[in-house]
Amino acid sequence: MNRLHATKDFWLAALRADGPALVDAVAETGPDRGVADLTDELTALLRWVRATVTRGVTDRPVPDAPAPDPAPRPEWPEALDALRREITGTIETLEALDPDFPAWNWAPQPKRAAFWQRRVAHEISLRRWDAESVAGRATPIETKLAADGVSEVLDTWLPAGRRQGPDDLRGVVQLVATDAAHEWFVRLRGPGIALLDTMTILDTDDHHARAKATGTASDLLLALMGRKRTDQLALAGDPRLVQALRTG
Template sequence: MRTSPTTTVRSCPDWTGADLLAHAAGFCRTLDGLFAGQRDATAPAVVVTPDEALTTFDDDLDRLLALLASTDPRRPVPNWSALPDEAVYWVRRAAHEFAIHRWDAATTQDDDPVPVPADLARDGIAEFFEAFVATAFAAGYAEPAEATLIFEITDTGEVSRHDLPHPGPETHVSGTTPELFLAVWRRRDPTSFHTSGDRTPLETWPQI
């Protein structure tokens, strides 16, 4: 991000590398405020300018990593999701936030970025459904449906089932763990992994 500040992020074309760095710095500072009890979890994220992020991001990241490492995972810390208000939520969220944005940053220089590690991607898929999708349904941001997504993960042989939010006709997708992680965050077209069943749940994926 710092090495390509003016280059368009191919996976997020509204951003340059500096914009992406500013977003990441804002995430770090937002968590500082939440852990200190100085912010509401539903408030907008801290805004950091791209110019500022170019000079402060290393310190912002170091401070966040130290904070997460030194905090009891079960300590109460608010979050915006339907999951428990515990620090461990943010440890997990930070891991996936930086995983996807590291991949985004690589698109400024590489047509085929190194995939997100499979173990991290596997939990990232689970987090998407457990936090983002479940919260969207609970809060009324997404229209409930009787539909089920079946993820057939080719590199591990695992199959995971995700109701939206009620079980119903099955839509099957197939791909590697890193590919499907990118698909849930629309860095890849979810429909390109479709193998059987109604494509509509993939075309109208809950927009988080």
């Protein structure tokens, strides 16, 4: 596995690029074909992140009491404006926080604001791709961001138990990003999973890949996140092992 060196500045730059592009695609498409749901869900998520990440504590947030009646969906111009404001506000909030600022997260990782600076950057990039897909003009996720997104799936989503693929398989999967000079080795042990760094770990197990998936970093990430089929990648070996890495 090649080392990735993403930073707060890197993730915030991605947010500043993908946030407006997402709003443009949503505005172009209008409230039809699921875009209204995407807009409402993302607006609520960003509002929650802003409230959670600024608490300065690492304990799990107390769930809000359910509203007695669901609030009516806002009219489309108001919903679009709310999304725009939440994206802008979230960027400002994350920009103001030191990456080491204490902040709860749902993964088996240090409870720091850096988690959310990374997570929101990837969430916005994927939602941007979703909205552009509906508009019929999806563009790939930027190469370095997509490579970091693949790493996020492997070091965050899967260890946190957010795996959607089969969990009864054993073997080693090699992922190769053709445009990013990155590769990842992942060992599946049934429900268990280990991200291997073959450059530094002494391990007597055979690292020979039982499955290999090759594609651009964007295509690898979109496949792992359920946006593309794994058979759209160049596959070798048992394709079920690649499908076992899906988290979306």
